[in-house]
Amino acid sequence: MQWDIVIGLEIHVQLATRTKIFSGSSTAYGAEPNTQANAVDLAMPGTLPVPNEQAFRYAVMFGLAVNAEIERRSVFERKNYFYPDLPKGYQTTQLERPIVGPGYVGIDLENGETKRVRIHHAHLEEDAGKSLHEDFHGMTGVDLNRAGTPLIEVVTEPDMNNAAEAVAFARKLHGIVTSLGICDGDMSQGSMRFDVNISLKPKGSDKLGTRTETKNLNSFRFMEQAIAHEVERQMDILEDGGTITQETRLYNGDRDESRSMRTKEEANDYRYFPCPDLLPVEIDEAFIEEARASLPELPDARKARFMEQYGLNDYDASLLASDSRLAAFFEETVKHGKDAKLAANWIQGEFSARLNAEGKSVAQSPVSGKQLGDLVVRIADNTISSAGAKKVFEALWTGENDDVDAIIEAKGLKQVSDTGELEKMVDEVLAEMPDQVAQYQQEEDPKKRKKMLGGFMGPLMKASKGQGNPKLFNEILQKKLG
Amino acid sequence: MTISRTDIEKVAVLARIQVDEAQVSALENDLGNILDLVDQLSAADTDSVEPLAHPLDAVQRLRPDEVTESDQREAFQAIAPATENGLYLVPRVIE
Numbered sequence: 001m002q003w004d005i006v007i008g009l010e011i012h013v014q015l016a017t018r019t020k021i022f023s024g025s026s027t028a029y030g031a032e033p034n035t036q037a038n039a040v041d042l043a044m045p046g047t048l049p050v051p052n053e054q055a056f057r058y059a060v061m062f063g064l065a066v067n068a069e070i071e072r073r074s075v076f077e078r079k080n081y082f083y084p085d086l087p088k089g090y091q092t093t094q095l096e097r098p099i100v101g102p103g104y105v106g107i108d109l110e111n112g113e114t115k116r117v118r119i120h121h122a123h124l125e126e127d128a129g130k131s132l133h134e135d136f137h138g139m140t141g142v143d144l145n146r147a148g149t150p151l152i153e154v155v156t157e158p159d160m161n162n163a164a165e166a167v168a169f170a171r172k173l174h175g176i177v178t179s180l181g182i183c184d185g186d187m188s189q190g191s192m193r194f195d196v197n198i199s200l201k202p203k204g205s206d207k208l209g210t211r212t213e214t215k216n217l218n219s220f221r222f223m224e225q226a227i228a229h230e231v232e233r234q235m236d237i238l239e240d241g242g243t244i245t246q247e248t249r250l251y252n253g254d255r256d257e258s259r260s261m262r263t264k265e266e267a268n269d270y271r272y273f274p275c276p277d278l279l280p281v282e283i284d285e286a287f288i289e290e291a292r293a294s295l296p297e298l299p300d301a302r303k304a305r306f307m308e309q310y311g312l313n314d315y316d317a318s319l320l321a322s323d324s325r326l327a328a329f330f331e332e333t334v335k336h337g338k339d340a341k342l343a344a345n346w347i348q349g350e351f352s353a354r355l356n357a358e359g360k361s362v363a364q365s366p367v368s369g370k371q372l373g374d375l376v377v378r379i380a381d382n383t384i385s386s387a388g389a390k391k392v393f394e395a396l397w398t399g400e401n402d403d404v405d406a407i408i409e410a411k412g413l414k415q416v417s418d419t420g421e422l423e424k425m426v427d428e429v430l431a432e433m434p435d436q437v438a439q440y441q442q443e444e445d446p447k448k449r450k451k452m453l454g455g456f457m458g459p460l461m462k463a464s465k466g467q468g469n470p471k472l473f474n475e476i477l478q479k480k481l482g
Numbered sequence: 483m484t485i486s487r488t489d490i491e492k493v494a495v496l497a498r499i500q501v502d503e504a505q506v507s508a509l510e511n512d513l514g515n516i517l518d519l520v521d522q523l524s525a526a527d528t529d530s531v532e533p534l535a536h537p538l539d540a541v542q543r544l545r546p547d548e549v550t551e552s553d554q555r556e557a558f559q560a561i562a563p564a565t566e567n568g569l570y571l572v573p574r575v576i577e
Contacts, residue, residue, distance in 0.1 A: 017547050024550030033568035034559070038551040042558060054547035075535040082498055084572040096533075131575055141569035269496055274535045279542035 001239060002203035005231055006211075007166045008158035010195040011173060012151050013183045014127065015058045020148035021126050022049030022092065027149050029189055037129070037144035043087035048277055055150040058182035059099045059124050060283065060291040062152060065176050065298055066119050068103025073282050074124070076275040084142050085129035093153075095272050098123030099283070100152070105176070106300065107168040108318055117169050118157040127151050158197065158208070163227035167220050170194060175299040175322040185323075186361065187218050194223050198230045200238060209234075210244040214251050214258060222253035229258055302327055310340035320344060325362040329369045336373025339380040346372060350393055367396045374404035385470055388413035415469040419476070425463045426476045429456060440481055453477055485513045 020027055023040035040047045063070045075097040078090040100122035106114045129144035154173065160166045174192060178185035185191055199211035214230055217223040229251065234244055248261040297305070303321035306312045312320070320330045326347070333343040351372065355365060375396070379389050388408070394400075395407045408414055416422060430437055433456065440452045453474070460473050490509050494501040501509065555568065564571035 019547050019549050019551075024545070024548065026549045026551070032555075034555045034570065035553040035568070036551075037558070038554065039558075050545045051542060052547050053544035056544065080496075084570075084575055097535075132569065133575065136566055136569070136571050138574055139564065139571040140573070140575045141566065142572055143569055269492075271496070276536065278536075279538060279540050280535050281544070282541040 003200045003235060003238070004203050004205070005161050006158045006199045006201065006208060007160040007162075007227065008197040008211075009154075009156045009160070009166060009169065010197070010213075011154040011156075011170070012127075012193045012195075013062075013154060013173075013177050014191045015055055015150040015152060015182055016184050017052055017054045017058065017150055019052055021052050021055050021124065021150035023148055025148065031145055033141075033143040034145060037147060041087070041144055041148045043089075049092065051278065051281060052150060055124060056099065056281065056283065057287070057291055058150075058180070059122065059152050060288055061180050061182055061295060062122060062154075062177065063100035063103065064288075064292050064295060065180055066100075066103040066105050066122075068119060068122070069101035070283060070288055071097055071099050071101055072284070073097065073280050074099040075280050076124075076278045077272045078275045079270045079272055081270060083128070083131075084140060085131045085144065085147065087129070087144065087147060091125060091128065092275055092278070093125035094123035096274075097280075099281075100154075105169065105172055107165060107172050108314075109168070110164065112314070115159075115165065117159045117165075120155045120157050122152050122154040125151050125153055158199075163224045163231075166196065166227055167224050170220055170223060171322055172299065175324070179296055179298050179302070179324040181296065181324075187220075188359070190218060193218050196223065196227055196230070198227060198234065199244070200231065200234050209238075210246050212244065212247055212249055214249045215261065217251060217253075219253070222251065225253060225256060226251040226258065229256060233258070296324075299324075306330075310334060310344075312340060312344055316341075316344045316348070319348060323362070329362050329365070329372075332369025333373045333376065336370045337376030337380070338373075339376055342380055343373065343376050346376060346393075350390065354393075354397060366399055367393070371396050371402065371404060378404060378408060382415060382417050382469060382471075384408055384413050385415050385466075387466070388415065412465075412467065414467060416464055416467045417469045417472060419472060422464070422468055422472050423476055423480075425460060425468060426473065426480055429459045429463055430480060433459070437481065453481075485510060485517060 015021075017027060019025060020041060023038055025036045025038045025041055028036070040049060060070055074094060076092050077095040079093050079095075080090040082089055098121045100119075102121065103119040104116050105119065106116055109115055127146050127149040129142055129147035132141040132143065134141070156169070160169060174185050174187075177183040177192070183191055194217045196214045196217065197211045198214070199209040201207060201209045212230060212234070214226050217226050230249070237244060245260075249258045250261045251258045299321050303317045306317040306321050306327075307314065310317075321327050330343060330347055333347060334340045337343045351365070351367070354360075355362065372393075375389060375392055378384050378392070379386065384392065388411075391411060391413060392404055392407045395411070396402065396404070401407045401410065436452070436455060440449060443449050443452060456477055457470065457473065460468055460477075461470070464473075487506055487510060490501065490506050490513065559565045559568075559570070562570050
């Protein structure tokens with residue numbers, strides 16, 4: 001049987017405010033446990049919350065960036081449940097009047113089309129603390145530094161139909177919040193966390209199936225895997241004639257396994273009610289207009305500019321514009337390196353591969369945009385070959401030397417581009433390989449000829465101690481061999 | 483409106499309150515009376531009334547995003563039943 005996959009997302013975005021949503025405690029990451037948890041965060045009796053204006057400004061900026069309506073009068077509710085990392089016994093959140101109303105985001109599909117994913121709403125709420133389940137003499141350790149960190153929870157409509165679309169949306173949202181500067185986007189530190197709602201229905205049917213929710217995915221890769229895993233699990237059950245249980249599931253990315261966390265029947269009844277400690281928050285036009293005026297360039301506009309200004313193709317522009325830090329790195333590289341296409345290739349190739357391999361973000365790159373730009377200049381003007389460029393990049397990355405030209409000099413990577421000198425080498429090498437030359441000249445299939453041409457390159461590179469310009473060698477070879 | 487024993491037991495579980503058999507019967511009566519009162523309130527016509535989020539007719543004051551709190555962990559942990567390495571210790575939570 002053919003199935004339609006229906007996916008909706010809930011995304012928790014940690015706001016990059018200096019302080020918590022309801023108290024003046026610092027939100028800086030990595031502090032000693034509980035040194036940033038004060039009386040309000042700990043829910044000491046007699047304390048009262050005072051909301052952080054910046055959290056509202058950030059939420060409004062987000063709303064404007066996703067074409068949403070801004071609720072002028074928003075209300076906080078209490079969501080009641082017991083857990084040790086939630087000192088108050090309730091999470092202060094928004095239910096009836098969230099600050100950001102319906103909006104949408106466009107995502108680029110693989111076939112080049114743009115699809116609109118609707119946002120149901122986004123609301124402000126506080127994060128919980130962290131429970132550490134390592135063994136403390138049979139007890140659980142609680143760190144409340146994170147308790148009270150402002151979040152916006154973004155809830156989409158079920159508008160995505162496969163893992164690729166869901167990941168495209170997640171990446172797009174990541175690009176938007178990092179470009180806005182309202183979230184640091186650092187997924188490894190939990191700055192963005194995704195819950196995925198998935199259901200299947202017979203192809204073409206307009207009746208939605210029972211959905212499951214897979215919670216707390218903190219990387220795009222895990223999200224993609226978790227969706228594939230859950231779709232397959234549901235498909236197996238349905239095709240065996242079974243039914244899906246509405247439940248919350250946890251996905252273990254390291255093992256590619258999921259398990260049920262709680263089913264709907266035993267789900268919490270959160271007993272929401274308006275928080276009596278907080279008055280309604282009113283946002284006026286001036287506040288919204290001020291936020292609108294402060295909006296920076298967003299990924300869609302940046303992509304269009306990259307295509308226009310640097311002549312990048314759709315794919316390259318989309319990729320580089322999606323992340324504000326990567327985009328800034330690219331522009332810095334082009335500023336020094338001039339050749340935008342070459343700069344784009346290097347950033348998406350060697351540079352990104354190296355970042356990924358070492359689990360580093362762009363901000364943590366040991367190579368600067370200027371350095372990569374200098375390298376691009378030397379590739380473009382044929383001073384070094386691409387093989388030589390990789391060696392220079394390696395030396396920059398490991399910090400062996402920080403100057404591109406000095407590395408080229410020290411390692412003797414300068415290409416020989418003097419045609420007279422290269423021709424001499426070609427003559428010498430061909431003279432030593434008469435059999436191969438004869439074979440080549442008898443071959444008529446151009447594909448095979450091309451392959452055989454490669455056979456001369458090894459000895460030529462060896463003769464030039466790796467410094468001959470391969471492009472020129474190729475041209476000379478073809479000329480000489482006829 | 484009546485409230486069943488199972489409703490009471492469920493609410494007790496959610497609120498983490500231990501309620502014994504005899505109390506359930508008394509609560510059935512008391513809570514039933516409260517719900518009757520709510521029923522009376524529900525009978526009022528509220529079609530043209532905006533839902534009330536707060537009894538005070540005022541709006542929330544907001545605070546600038548500036549750190550105003552310092553580390554007082556030692557004072558807070560002095561009154562905690564158990565701590566270790568700066569963490570509050572609680573009976574083990576099973577995920």
